[in-house]
Amino acid sequence: MSVIDAAIRPPLITGGKTYADVTADICRPLENKPSRLWWIGFSVSFFCLMILAATLFWTVWTGIGVWNINKSVMWGWDITNFVFWVGIGHAGTLISAILLLFRQKWRMSINRSAEAMTIFAVMCAAIFPMFHMGRIWVGAYWVFPLPNAFGSLWVNFNSPLLWDVFAISTYFSVSLVFWYLGMIPDIATIRDRATTKARKFWYNFFSMGWTGSVRTWARYEVVSLILAGISTPLVLSVHTIVSMDFATSIVPGWHTTIFPPYFVAGAIFSGFGMVLTLLLVARKVLNYENYITIGHLEAMAKVVMLTGTMVGLAYITEFFIAWYSGYEYEQFAFQNRAFGPYWWAYWTMMGCNLLAPQVFWFKWARTTPWFLFMLSIVVNVGMWFERFVIIVTSLHRDYLTSSWVMYEGSFIEVGIFIGTFGLFFTCFFLFCRFLPVINMAEVKGILKNKE
């Protein structure tokens, strides 16, 4: 037998689908004219993308002074948004790589869109460190080890910020390779169904001559497994290194050894929040309720609850350790976080990340789509505030009281953030329009009724 599967397990794909049904259902949105809903969504996203272009242009044209960051709070919305977007990316790799290693078959209907989300989120994230350097045109040799006219004066490999450059660019390119490789069989399926000349040409071009030969499949499976194997430590390393941007600096509130696991858990938490947001809409709009079933939603809700509780534990541990360390600067930093001028941000974070996901102890909450959608938004908001709290509350009270300041994002900073949502959703809408959102080949492999 080809698939060893216990008969008592409920099917992962409902609706009694056959192989032909899978192909037809998944190809339908990209073979027909886009719906009204698609055009509305795409237009709004594209408008936001234009906001991104305008605000970034203004930042570069006028200078970094259009942001409200200052000498004490030198990282504000920019790095908050960077960490927010990188974190969101992590769920994609977790679903496609870690769940593959754990042989979790439910990942198969959601891994494609989650990986797409990873790639688009990392693109959004990369904007912030690039532009926060101010002079973007010299950014290339500030961040990459490129020969330059100063010596060459190379980049500093002792700096965690440089590790981050390597981590993010590796993460982006490896995710892209993994995503594309997994999509080739499906592109070939679309190629063989294509009717117009343009579609035939482009899907043929990107299918790279795929035939579905058993020899190719055998290699493909080995390659997928190895890519999953190397993506797993990669995804853990990326947010670990992001956390080191903070943890290796001697700033009270940042200088914490629990940052790496705490950030990774937070990243998976926020990523699953975003996956839920996207898929709850996609399964409705694209009519994929039989592929992304309530069972899938429930499994994701469980991950959200687990990782939410993990970050909650980390918040409490930080607080405890600050007290236990007997180090008054650390103690002050945490008191100031919870009860200082940014108390509202701290308690929003606590409420959204630790308390809200606890409703997933109840089955009703895990299996009701509209409720899950609301909770997924809450998770996204909470995780943005987590980064804001970590960055801004640790910086705005410096050692010297003369350096104490308050910070709020300027119009331009908010515009850039909204703009990155535009970039993200524009990419996602285009992805839904031109590429199969669900991995047809893998889903065909897990159908229960073999017709």
Add this chain to the structure above:
Amino acid sequence: MFCFSTSINKRNLIYGVFDNEVNLMSAVEEVREKGIEVFDCYTPFPVHHLDTAMGISRTRLSIAAFLCGLTGFCLGLLLQFYMMVFDWPMNIGGKPSDYHMLPSMVPVVFECTILCTAFGLAFLFFFRNKMGHGVRPDILDLRQTDDHLLIAFDADTLNHDSKNELKVILNKNGVLTTHEYVGQYAVNQGGVHA
């Protein structure tokens, strides 16, 4: 690993069309018991253990992946040693710029290892399968990427008797149709449902 070309170009093939992998699998097993070699199978999704049933040995791409990773590891170390230790040592915040900085080289070495493994493996995979952008696919039947599974035999390696034997086995295992592929066109040979 088979080293002959698996391209169907200029070959005479006999192929059977199946609609499920259980029948295909039993056909492959039975055919091979009779000593007939399967040229290739084409499936729209990975059918596990079909490669071993066809007698294909495991790919050596995993060894190649290790070598790619090793290359990346060495390149990562070389990059950092050259830039930070030999070419232009810098004292930033009193941190070392000699071999003492090995611990802070770990993240970049790690990322280089992963990067080289992934890209090296992907390129080798494409190379091994003769895949590339714009390559014309050798498609026998348009349904082979949709909902049907194909089993193909090299007609030149079969004599008249084994051809007949083959058809009996395929029909017994529920083949939908069998066809002959000569160069560019296929001839319907009939089958149980033809």
